[in-house]
Amino acid sequence: MIHSLKAKLTRILTEQGLVKEADLQKALAVQKEKGGSLSDILINLGLVSKDELMIVLSKELGIPPINLSRYKIDAKVISLIPKKVARHYKILPVAVVGKNLTIAMADPLNVFAIDDIKTLTGFQINPVIATEKDIRDAFGAYYEEDAKATIGKIVEDIEEGGIATLKRAADVTLDSSDLLRMTQDAPVVKITNMLLAEAVALRASDILIEPMENDLRIRYRVDGILREGRRAPKTLHSAVVSRLKVMSDLDIAERRLPQDGRFKVKLRGRQIDFRLSVIPSNMGEKAALRILDKSQAMLDIEVLGMDRDAVAQVKKDASRPHGMILICGPTGCGKTTTLYSILKYVDSPAKNIITVEDPVEYLLEGINQVTARPDIGLTFANALRSILRQDPNVIMIGEIRDFETVDIAIKSALTGHLVLSTLHTTTATGSIIRLVNMGVEPFLITSSLMLVGAQRLVRMICKNCREPYEPNAEIVKAMNIKAEKGKAVLYRGKGCDACGQSGYRGRTGLFEFLPITPKVRALIMEGAQENKIREEARKEGMRTLRENGVRKSLEGITTIDEVLRVTVGDQDIDMSR
Secondary structure, eight states, X not given: OHHHHHHHHHHHHHHHTSSOHHHHHHHHHHHHHHOSOHHHHHHHTTSSOHHHHHHHHHHHHTOOBOOGGGOOOOHHHHTTSOHHHHHHHTEEEEEEETTEXXXXXXXXXXHHHHHHHHHHHOSEEEEEEOOHHHHHHHHHHHTSOOHHHHHHHHHHHHHTTSOGGGGGTTOTTOOHHHHHHHHTSHHHHHHHHHHHHHHHHTTEEEEEEEEOSSEEEEEEEETTEEEXXXXXXGGGHHHHHHHHHHHTTOOTTOOSSOEEEEEEEEETTEEEEEEEEEEEETTEEEEEEEEEOGGGOOOOGGGSSOOHHHHHHHHHHHTSSSEEEEEEOSTTSSHHHHHHHHHHHHOOTTOOEEEEESSOOSOOTTOEEEEOBGGGTBOHHHHHHHHGGGOOSEEEESOOOSXXXXXXXXXXXXXXXXXXXXXXXXXXXXXXHHHHHTTOXXXXXXXXXXXXXXXXXXXXXXXXXXXXXXXXXXXXXXXXXXXXXXXXXXXXXXXXXXXXXXXXXXXXXXXXXXXXXXXXXXXHHHTOOHHHHHHHHHHTTOOOHHHHHHHHHHTTSSOHHHHHHHOOOOTTOXXXX
16 A cells, blocks of 8 residues: 555656656655655655645545644553554554544555554544654654653662662672673663663764763763763663673773774664774763664765755766865764765766775665774775775775875875865865875875865754744844845744754754865965965855855754854855855
8 A cells, every 4th residue: 555655646746746757766766775755755855845745645635634743642542552553554543532533644545554443443543644754753752662761660670679780780890790691681681772762762873871970871962962861870880881892792891991892773673883982981981872873864965955056066076087075074073974975976886986984884885895993003094005906986085184094095086086085174275274284295185186075063943843033133243144124034943842842853064165176276386374265265156164054044944053053253254145
């Protein structure tokens, strides 16, 4: 029945003119590669809005739509349909009126699901349409076991003396056999699994497990901002950290030196990678987990948040046979995701693509990825020398850290290879000065470098609770916002259940791109300062991070507060460009 809905959906979208045939084929290709709902993919790619999709489907199928984020469903209604059945059919019970049960369905044409629910509950079934993503999000809120409650119950059991072995967890004199036995105890396994599940449910990018003086602090990084979870007794610390070490194949007896590892788990029907870093602190070992959820990573240049002009520029330079593209910014700003997206764009069976990273974040099918191991002598520079003997067409270097690496990278770009890499600078123009300071001759920079990008990540306004407002005059003047009809309009989120009352849901990128044009090349050869290069680049059309951010705030994508949080001011911003 899903196939019948898919066929109807594609026909409706093309007949109504909502989606172009080329865009539809692109969405179908993404679905074939990554799986998932076609409607969710269309929405995520920005090809159609959720509201438009629901209205058209409702009209064509004669079935009303529903926005689940605006409903508070009674627990008694939820209990009418078992969790396994609801998950299998991708449905959610919404309300009961007399002998009628309303259920939200991703595929309202699935008559088998409707018949089974009718037989199971004894109610007449009234289907309503919801996107698969909305049902999945609501399912997590109503059916999934709450991690905080579970942790609280385990903590109560421990405090009541129900699990005697954990009382010794804080004792640093425990030997490895004691720690190994404790990591296999059901409560330790359960509490560790609940921490991972809650992080995934929150769409967190990181988990921090930090021993304090009297307790254990657990924090989640959601949309780039740290959020504190429930604190646990200090007695759990060694057991939980050791459990994570066991999952990562690390040495549980070593607590004096940093350790790094990774492991995979299957949560909510999808495989998720976790990268673990453990360091010793004066209160005990601190563990940091990076969550690498490939299903949430849209490795597509067009959905990262770039302007159309920027997308065209990146595609143009990435299609060249040789040269260098650099992406700059601080740690955690999405540089690697941008490079992966470029790799996916240029990938083809005719090209030999090799990366060297520290560490490899996402495993990309068809691309050869090497993990740098400086501890055994496999540095970026040494790996690059070996890679060049593998006859590559495209090389990605995780990060340029020293002269040796940048020297090999530039020579590779000059000898017929497309080289992609990152650099830790705050602006695109600043990367030019950074390369010169690393000892690279200006003529080598101008001969090899094609494009430099700088980026930041900002939180997006929650679409469910977004509202317009009129900013004060100081903000309008400071940000040089052009007011229409004497009134400037910005947007913010009021806060709702869908965004956890934060007003934000998801993140997007702010970008500035510096093409190495003839005039910019001339300035580099002259040894010009960063401000001169920046001034010339802006004359030629470069939009700065701040300008890009202001535009996105005027479009209602993010808030002006987010733009101010991650960017520095530009002098004489001209928003007319």
